[in-house]
Amino acid sequence: MEATTTPQATPTRAQGLRSRPVAWRRAVRRTLSSYTVQTVLQGILTIWAVMTFTFVLIRKMPSNPVQIETERLVREELLSYEEAYTRAASLFDFNPDQPLVEQYLEYLRKLLSLDLGKSITSAGTPVLDQILQYLPWTLFSVGLGLLISFTIGIFVGMAMAYWRGGIFDNVVTAIASILFGIPNYIIALLIILILGVQLHVFSVASALGRVDPTIQPGFTPEYIGSVLKHAILPVLTYVSATVGGWILTMKSSTISTLGEEYVTVAHARGLPQRRVLTAYVGRNAMLPLVTRLAISIGFVVGGSVIIEDIYRYRGLGKFLTTAIVARDYTSMQGVFLVIAISVVVANTLADVLYGFLDPRVRIGKER
Numbered sequence: 001m002e003a004t005t006t007p008q009a010t011p012t013r014a015q016g017l018r019s020r021p022v023a024w025r026r027a028v029r030r031t032l033s034s035y036t037v038q039t040v041l042q043g044i045l046t047i048w049a050v051m052t053f054t055f056v057l058i059r060k061m062p063s064n065p066v067q068i069e070t071e072r073l074v075r076e077e078l079l080s081y082e083e084a085y086t087r088a089a090s091l092f093d094f095n096p097d098q099p100l101v102e103q104y105l106e107y108l109r110k111l112l113s114l115d116l117g118k119s120i121t122s123a124g125t126p127v128l129d130q131i132l133q134y135l136p137w138t139l140f141s142v143g144l145g146l147l148i149s150f151t152i153g154i155f156v157g158m159a160m161a162y163w164r165g166g167i168f169d170n171v172v173t174a175i176a177s178i179l180f181g182i183p184n185y186i187i188a189l190l191i192i193l194i195l196g197v198q199l200h201v202f203s204v205a206s207a208l209g210r211v212d213p214t215i216q217p218g219f220t221p222e223y224i225g226s227v228l229k230h231a232i233l234p235v236l237t238y239v240s241a242t243v244g245g246w247i248l249t250m251k252s253s254t255i256s257t258l259g260e261e262y263v264t265v266a267h268a269r270g271l272p273q274r275r276v277l278t279a280y281v282g283r284n285a286m287l288p289l290v291t292r293l294a295i296s297i298g299f300v301v302g303g304s305v306i307i308e309d310i311y312r313y314r315g316l317g318k319f320l321t322t323a324i325v326a327r328d329y330t331s332m333q334g335v336f337l338v339i340a341i342s343v344v345v346a347n348t349l350a351d352v353l354y355g356f357l358d359p360r361v362r363i364g365k366e367r
Helices: 013-032 035-059 065-076 081-091 100-112 127-162 167-181 184-198 221-258 261-268 273-285 287-298 302-311 316-326 329-357 359-366
Strands: none
Touching (some): 035 100, 127 221, 127 287, 127 316, 127 329, 184 221, 184 302, 273 287, 287 329, 316 329
8 A cells, every 4th residue: 555645835926925014124123223223212212302401492592693783783783673674684694484394394394305405694604614724623622621531540549459548549439539520611711710810820812712813723842732722721721620430430340340259260360450440450340441432432422511611712612602602503503512412422322332231231231
């Protein structure tokens, strides 16, 4: 008796077409559940929310560019209000009577083509060009100060953790705590008052600004020296205002790391002290500071407003202050958008970086 075999069913073309959408939906679901993709989408949504809130908030501020110019013409040129308003309205490419929704839709339309608009008070100059003109100066001064303070904080904080309880630890802890509690603009005023006015370490008049206007710009020793000379005070302020936080954080992280079992095992194995410090203690103690550094980089753009105004340092912060005083809506929107993007991108990178450094964070969010 011959055994009968059941022929294996082969998928038909219709079944294959039906399975494709299922596989596609699974791939999309798997991608959207990814930790990195969720973090990026959250960052994009945050940027849109901040951008919209800033747009509405700016226009709810008292006065507008046309009104400010009108009041100036009435006060200085003794024109009637109607004449002053007509002249002011002709100077600016801005209609204060346009509905807010139409202004917002027009702003989004331009933004999709990477157009931040034109400055209202600077004769139609593109806002993006102005930002690109001032941004490098802010990145240079604040970035250099952040790098110096981070480096000092790492080494000093680690030294304090090893020699904790001694004179060095107590003195530096007190100084770091005081610096950490003082706002940066107070430190800037103290530097001018004590070093400039009282001790005459530098001339206040010659130290303000970002460069000596009498020197021709270029890659010459005179121009580079002038740039560095005028950047000393802002950089010193940024270092003084942030180094205390880095020192205290690194000290706490190092003390916590010294109590870990793998450090005790490394000492028990007879490993050299230098190897224990670099490969076991320093590297692991720096992990929380690396993510905090990534976040701090995002605040580089927005953390210079008051300091640049005090030192007359013409960076992006000084540009924003001038735009706020003149109610230059488009310039304010452009700077706030750059600040929001830099902060959100830095936080997103820090979140993703920490997820890779500590897989428990990534796995916990993907569940």
